[in-house]
Amino acid sequence: MKKRTEGLSVPERVSACFDLPIETAVGITRVTIAGNHRVHVENHKGIAEYGDQHIVIHGSRQDIVICGRDLRLRSMSNYELVILGNVQTLELKPDGR
Amino acid sequence: MRVRIEGDGEACLNLCTQLNLRFSDVRRLDAYTVEMSMQYPNYRKLHALHDGRFSLKIVRGWGTPFLLRRIKRRWGLFAGGLFCLVIVWCSSFYIWELEVSGNETVSQGEILRALDELGVEIGTNRLLVNQEYLSNEMLQKIPELSWFALNISGSRAVAQVQECEAEPKMLDALLPTSVYAEKSGVLTKVTVLNGTGLFKVGDAVSEGEILVSGRMDSLSTGARYVHSIAEIYAETQYDLEAEIPLETVTKSYTGANREKYALILGDARLNLCFMGRNQTGSYDKITTINKLRLWDGTALPIGLVKETYQAYEPICAAVDPEAAEKLLQERLAQQLEREIGEGGEIRSASFHALTEEGLLRVQMHAVCVEEIGVEREMTTKELAEAKQENQTKEE
Numbered sequence: 129m130k131k132r133t134e135g136l137s138v139p140e141r142v143s144a145c146f147d148l149p150i151e152t153a154v155g156i157t158r159v160t161i162a163g164n165h166r167v168h169v170e171n172h173k174g175i176a177e178y179g180d181q182h183i184v185i186h187g188s189r190q191d192i193v194i195c196g197r198d199l200r201l202r203s204m205s206n207y208e209l210v211i212l213g214n215v216q217t218l219e220l221k222p223d224g225r
Numbered sequence: 226m227r228v229r230i231e232g233d234g235e236a237c238l239n240l241c242t243q244l245n246l247r248f249s250d251v252r253r254l255d256a257y258t259v260e261m262s263m264q265y266p267n268y269r270k271l272h273a274l275h276d277g278r279f280s281l282k283i284v285r286g287w288g289t290p291f292l293l294r295r296i297k298r299r300w301g302l303f304a305g306g307l308f309c310l311v312i313v314w315c316s317s318f319y320i321w322e323l324e325v326s327g328n329e330t331v332s333q334g335e336i337l338r339a340l341d342e343l344g345v346e347i348g349t350n351r352l353l354v355n356q357e358y359l360s361n362e363m364l365q366k367i368p369e370l371s372w373f374a375l376n377i378s379g380s381r382a383v384a385q386v387q388e389c390e391a392e393p394k395m396l397d398a399l400l401p402t403s404v405y406a407e408k409s410g411v412l413t414k415v416t417v418l419n420g421t422g423l424f425k426v427g428d429a430v431s432e433g434e435i436l437v438s439g440r441m442d443s444l445s446t447g448a449r450y451v452h453s454i455a456e457i458y459a460e461t462q463y464d465l466e467a468e469i470p471l472e473t474v475t476k477s478y479t480g481a482n483r484e485k486y487a488l489i490l491g492d493a494r495l496n497l498c499f500m501g502r503n504q505t506g507s508y509d510k511i512t513t514i515n516k517l518r519l520w521d522g523t524a525l526p527i528g529l530v531k532e533t534y535q536a537y538e539p540i541c542a543a544v545d546p547e548a549a550e551k552l553l554q555e556r557l558a559q560q561l562e563r564e565i566g567e568g569g570e571i572r573s574a575s576f577h578a579l580t581e582e583g584l585l586r587v588q589m590h591a592v593c594v595e596e597i598g599v600e601r602e603m604t605t606k607e608l609a610e611a612k613q614e615n616q617t618k619e620e
Contacts, residue, residue, distance in 0.1 A: 187327070
């Protein structure tokens with residue numbers, strides 16, 4: 129049987145040891161999607177591609193690919209960004225950097 | 226402002242976040258062009274720090290810097306704005322609104338006329354108004370005033386006045402007077418404090434009869450004349466009548482409204498509508514004057530007059546007889562209350578309505594109790610007669 133903490137980073141393992149929510153670990157990218165029209169990304173590492181049909185965002189370990197229609201960046205800061213539009217798919221891809 | 230990014234748009238967005246420059250409404254126009262909105266200071270920072278991966282271009286700008294840049298060669302606009310400011314500043318030294326407060330018996334027109342004669346009117350320079358002189362002159366011009374002050378705030382002047390209190394009527398105790406009946410009736414209360422009472426309770430008196438004589442006879446000194454004082458109440462009867470036509474003319478608005486505008490510049494009026502000056506037919510005219518004011522309420526000598534003409538056609542309409550009768554009864558009751566005065570009392574009242582020749586007539590019969598005694602100075606004839614009588618007695 130595989131260990132529960134296998135494949136996790138050290139901060140994630142510490143969180144798992146103390147039964148804390150995994151998102152409290154430092155450096156984890158958190159994606160929140162509300163319905164299919166709003167995506168909130170915290171702790172991002174920048175935008176890789178920007179268009180009205182797909183947006184690629186650098187995460188901590190993966191790239192987040194958002195596809196849909198009429199996508200637009202509502203606001204963006206160093207820590208978080210908000211994307212509005214008609215979201216159809218949300219995919220995690222290995223970091224291309 | 227709206228900024229167009231040509232080249233690596235994503236790199237520009239990431240640079241903005243690194244520099245903590247706020248932006249919004251990012252839209253991709255084509256594969257190489259992105260547009261976004263940001264403030265001008267942020268654009269300047271971004272423009273100073275951006276590398277060769279993308280180029281920036283202002284597409285559209287709003288706000289003062291862009292407005293000034295657009296009009297910087299138009300000297301006429303600046304000169305016009307400056308001229309307007311100077312005009313507004315200069316106009317604040319003049320009185321453009323004059324009001325009167327505190328007057329009750331003295332009319333507003335009388336006060337304004339007196340002020341006009343002393344040189345204070347619309348358009349007077351407020352720096353030239355001598356308050357002390359004005360106050361003294363106004364009190365001399367209008368003796369009914371006991372206090373006057375002209376409060377000037379910006380271009381608005383308020384003439385505050387206080388009127389003299391009416392002198393109480395002095396009772397001349399030495400003046401011989403009689404009390405006579407003001408109205409006919411049957412006496413219900415006779416209280417004579419001074420003088421000789423000629424009637425008692427239950428007597429019927431007619432209008433003009435002397436109720437209390439100022440002459441008092443004495444065995445030792447003969448006749449003497451006093452100031453009669455008495456409280457005389459009597460039961461009086463009233464027959465009042467009022468009428469109203471059963472058809473009345475009312476206004477039927479046709480909906481054809483016309484509006485005219487005029488500009489007021491100081492005392493001058495400039496009509497902005499030159500067509501159709503002569504309004505024909507029946508119409509109501511409603512005039513609204515909007516004066517231009519500064520943010521602090523200072524009135525400017527500029528105003529816009531709006532005149533609305535509401536056309537109507539006079540039509541005959543029938544009056545509800547019941548409502549008309551009630552209205553007439555109320556009118557008659559009010560008339561009766563005015564006639565009997567404050568101390569009077571209505572004992573009974575009855576109404577009778579009849580319709581004649583398109584008129585509704587209401588008759589009122591009322592029985593009241595009221596004071597009917599009124600003082601009157603004894604005439605020289607009465608005094609001479611009494612004097613002669615005394616002389617005859619002495620002889």
